[in-house]
Amino acid sequence: MALRERLQELHDRGLADIKKGDSLDRINEIRVQLLGKKGPITQALRGLRDVSAEERPKIGSFANQIRDELTAAIEERNQELKKAAINAKLASETLDVTLPGTPVAQGQPHVIQRIIDQLEDMFLGMGYQVVDGPEVEDDHHNFEMMNLPKDHPARDMQDTFYITPEILMRTHTSPNQARAMEAHDFSKGPLKMISPGRVYRRDTDDATHSHQFHQVEGLVIDKHVTMADLKGTLEMVAANLFGDEFDVRLRPSYFPFTEPSVEADITCFNCMGKGCAVCKNTGWIEVLGAGMVHPNVLKMAGVDSSVYGGFAFGLGPDRFAMLKYGVDDIRNFYLNDTRFLTQFYKRG
Amino acid sequence: MKVSMDWLNEYLTLDVDPQTLGEKIERTAVEVDQVYKMSDGMSKLVVGETLSVEPHPDSDHLHICQVDVGEDEPLQIVCGAPNVATGQKVIVALPGAWIAGHHKIKKSKMRGVASNGMLCALQEIGFDEKIAPKAYDEGIYILPADSENGSSVFPILGMDDDIVETDLTPNRGDMNSMNGTAWEVGAIYGKTPKMPTFSLNEDGSRKVSDLLQFSVDETLAPTYKMRIVSGVTIQDSPLWLQKRLWEAGMRPINNIVDVTNYIMLTYGQPLHAFDYDKLSSHHIHVRLADEGEHLTTLDGEDRKLRDSDMVIADDKHAIALAGTMGGLDTEIDDNTTTIAIESAIFDPIKIRKTARFFNLHSEASMRFERGVNKDDNQNALDHAAALMAELGQGQTEQGTGVGSDTPVEPAKVSVTLTRINHVLGTQLTTDQVQTIFDHLNFPTDNDGETFNVTVPARRWDIHIEADLFEEVARLYGYDNIPSTLPYGTMTPGALTFKQRIIRDSRRLLEGAGLNQAISYALTTTAKAEQFMMRDSEPTELAFPMSTDHTTARMNLISGLLDDIAYNVARKQKNVALYEQGRVFYREGDAIRPLEVEHIAGAVTGTLTTKTWHAEADTIDFYGIKGIVDLFLHDMGLSEPVHYEATQAHAQMHPGRTADIYVGDQVVGFVGQVHPEVASDYKIPDTYVFELNLQALIDAPHDQQQYEPISKFPDVTRDIAILVDQSVTNADVVALINKRGGAHLADVQLFDVYEGVHLPAGKKSLAYTLTYRDRQSTLVEADVTKAFDKVTAALEKEFDAEIR
Helix, strand or coil: CHHHHHHEEEEHHHHHHHHHHHCCHHHHHHHHHHCCCCCCHCCCCCCCCHHHCCCCHHHHHHHHHHHHHHHHHHHHHHHHHHHHHHHHHHHCCCCCCCCCCCCCCCCCCCCCHHHHHHHHHHHHCCCCEEECCCCEHHHHHHHHHHCCCCHHHHHCCCCCCCCCEEEECCCCHHHHHHHHHHHHHHHCCEEEEEEEEEECCCCEEEEEECCEEEEEEEEEECCCCCCCHHHHHHHHHHHHHCCCCCCEEEEEECCCCCEEEEEEEHHHHCCCCCCCCCCCCEEEEEEEEEEEEEHHHHHHHCCCCCEEEEEEEEEEEHHHHHHCCCCCCCCHHCCCHHHHHCCCCCCC | CEEEHHHHHHHCCCCCCHHEEEEEEECCCEEEEEEECCCCEEEEEEEEEEEEEEEECCCCEEEEEEEECCCCCEEEEEEEECCCCCCEEEEEEEEEEEHHHHHECCEEEEEEEEEEEECCHHHHCCCCCCCCCCCCCCCCEEEECCCCCCCCCCHHHHCCCCEEEECCHHHHHCCCCCCHHHHHHHHHHCCCCCCCCCCCCCCCCHHHHHHCCCEECCCCCCCEEEEEEEEECCCCCCHHHHHHEEEEEEECCCCCHHHHHHHHHHHCEEEEEHHHHHHCCCEEEEECCCCCEEECCCCCCCECCCCCCEEEEECCEEECCHHHHEHHHHCCCCCCCCCEEEEEEEEHHHHHHHHHHHCCCHHHHHHHHHHHHHHHHHHHHHHHHHHHHHHHCCCCCCCEEEECCCCCEEEEEEHHHHHHHHHCCCCCCCCHHHHHHHHHCCCEECCCCEEEEEECHCCCCCHHHHHHHHHHHHHHHHHCCCCCCCCCCCCCCCCCCCHHHHHHHHHHHHHCCCCECCCCCECCCHHHHHCCCCCCCCCCCCCCCCCCCCCEECHHHHHHHHHHHHHHHHHCCEEEEEEEEEEEEEEECCCCCCEEEEEEEEEEEEEHHHHHCCCCECCCCCHHHHHHHHHHHHHHHCEEEEEEECCCCCEEEEEEEEEEECCCCCEEEEEEEEEEHHHHHCCCCCCEEEHHHHHHHHHHHHCCCCCCCCCCCEEEEEEEEECCCCCCCCHHHHHHHHHHCCCCCEEEEEEEEEECCCCCCCEEEEEEEEEEECCCCCHHHHHHHHHHHHHHHHHHHHCCCCC
């Protein structure tokens, strides 16, 4: 057989073997067999001596072409087999992705804290400071500086835990207003503050009463702060906590530390204002008390009420949480049942 | 106050439905609790006439009545009331009627006899026990003889009248009367109310000044007056008067007492009627009681008075607790003929204290506390005398006896248009503001800018310009006030360093798997005193409401253990909680406690749940310590943290508790709750920590600085040593660090072994030492040299066997 025909045959048989090769080892074996130094192609090329000088370069080039083709075929087959091997391995590793993931321990903030933090963040954004104060207060700051002298009938509105006749558990965070006003340098700009914290009332605990609850008191004092500013601010609070679709309305009320005093209602969550059992068919739910700071309160804190004035409001995060999340018993907030605590993680 | 629409319509012609009026009052003046009719929820209650009343053959108390209800045939009704008799006009609940308590009346048989309805007592058609007339306590109510058979009983009893029930704030005591309510509603609708009129005929032959003398302490009673009506007959009041009273929630008693109450409802002026003939002298004193003086009040209670209680007295003894409750000895009874009517204004604070002390909050004391209209004091007295004379067929004696009559000057308040708009944020005009004052019926003049307002005595709550701002704002309408936000100098809004740390603390512990708890800060003294980190006296309430909450806490852990107990009792075995809050430490003789911010955690069971795939992360000492480690690491403190075993905490496991140090200051402790304490709380093994967060806030904090990452590779060496049980990890690590050389960067414990394969009293500890040089690649020989020094030191110091 002529050399060219031999090479052609080696080529054809080689390609067929490669195609049939079903493992990386087998392909390697074929490579060594075909293209190794002792392989048939190398052997065949030795026979070039017997080829005429005219034919020799043609055959040589043909042989090189065959070798290149076989090499490429081996490489390609190798890749195919590797890919198949990986695919087979991956297939064997298939998991039931619907099995549950490994739990990671993660706690939740208390729902009251969520409300307080949300309010703090909003007011911080509007340039308010957050002010703390003592939970064990004196009568002077808790009541007298709030324009509630001893024997004032409005003291009946706040049943108090006294420790001594002069020392008590604070009934509101309003005394922090007085402390902040006394400390503030009005020549450096307005006083804008909120004061969140625990407060205490002499109440028997039941579904709607708790001897311990929370309050966020707010205060703005400047040369020109209006009732309209109060209204706008309370609307911001409602929109921030509950959403834009809620309206705020003000009603006259009475607090010794503000004049005028108002109570703010927001659209009932349950019926969106249509009227239902929750809102006693009014379409509105009372959420907070507010007003323009009483001149006596300003005077007692050493602020000139003919120059400065402003508004104050006090809202209850407990009540807000009850309304917002439909919690029907205030005691849930202080019993710390984990099934209760872990519920509050959603954004809205 | 329960305001009758029928009565209000005598003052004002209002073409408005009661719901709308209620809404308007709520938006403009005071809260409205409800708008209702006494007949709400009831139906088919008609006038019946008992044609015959026969005893039931099978009963000793039931009667078989034939009742004419205006139909062709009488109804047969079996009735058990003792007072049922032939010829009475009665309240009949027809078959299908709804009566009080959501009961439906059906045809039935009573002991075999058909009963086609029910004869009703007032209580059965919704009258409160406290307001139904006493005469009918034991039986059915008898209607006036001229009631038409078959007609509805509602108009006869005033039950179809609309009632607007207001809930008054303490400043609006003026609305505790029909007159005051009418003034307010008039202001809302821009109408002037017609005040009540009466004609007083002083037809008695005697002068009051001859019948009574007075010694009145004017500081106690700035106004004290009396009139006398004689020759009266005590009897039931006419139905119109009874209706007024029970619609307002008061019980009709007799014509004299009813008049005092009716006048109080009308004018807001409480009155008291004494039986003149029962006075032991005709000299009336208004004075403070003698300490320990006794008085039997109308309710039959013998009261031991204090020297701060105000009394009305004759020469011998107290005859009434002023403004709060009358005395039994001078009570009006069926034989009374001469009435001394008292119309006074008392010191509200004294009244309040007495009412509170004796728990005698009456319609009268409440009005005295909240204020009485001086301008109507004489009117109320005159009107009462006229009405008593009329209803008791008596004569009013001449003149008024005056014990005191301190004039009250009307408040004159000036306010400018500029100030009103400045405070309210409005753009009201002079005319708008003037109109509001006109509607309030406050005499007012203005020069276009300044309003000079004369406030009538009936609005004693108004003294200063801010009070007028409120009047303008509410009558203008809060809905009409614009919404804006404060503007002016910008102020920075930022948390303080302390507030930021407190917030970060919470995030950290939540990240570690603990849920935030908020427990009660008031607990028992015993629990307040557990787990304390320093000596302190308890801060206790003077008058606690419950024995569970008497004392301000001095630790947070006890509250968390209460929470865990609550969970465990509800089959929640895995509980991980933390709390951030204050503890209250009090020095021996200090009155006020020091409030210190703490943070504490408590875990029982597992932090994560066991799954098909992962073991549960069961809490143990090292688990809770890991949380504390993480927490303190992230606090970024300058000084090093270390732990020392302690047995100083009585409520903690003596072998599993460590004090936590920052530098040389103790900032808290961590460990297992003493099993006996856990058992007291009824909880399983529980691990806790409590930290003085304030101390961590106050401790020096590192400034954050970037530390370049070494370009050269670390070299590590492992070492395992066998040492005595008594040698602690902290001892070993300290020594390794001390002798580790300049390039020792880290020491990590990776194995602890104690057990059968080791000699008794020995343990094996294994560490990885990491060497690092930031300047160059470490030379193997240098590391070996440094490592050998450590090994030698361990052998020497702890007699360690290198394994």
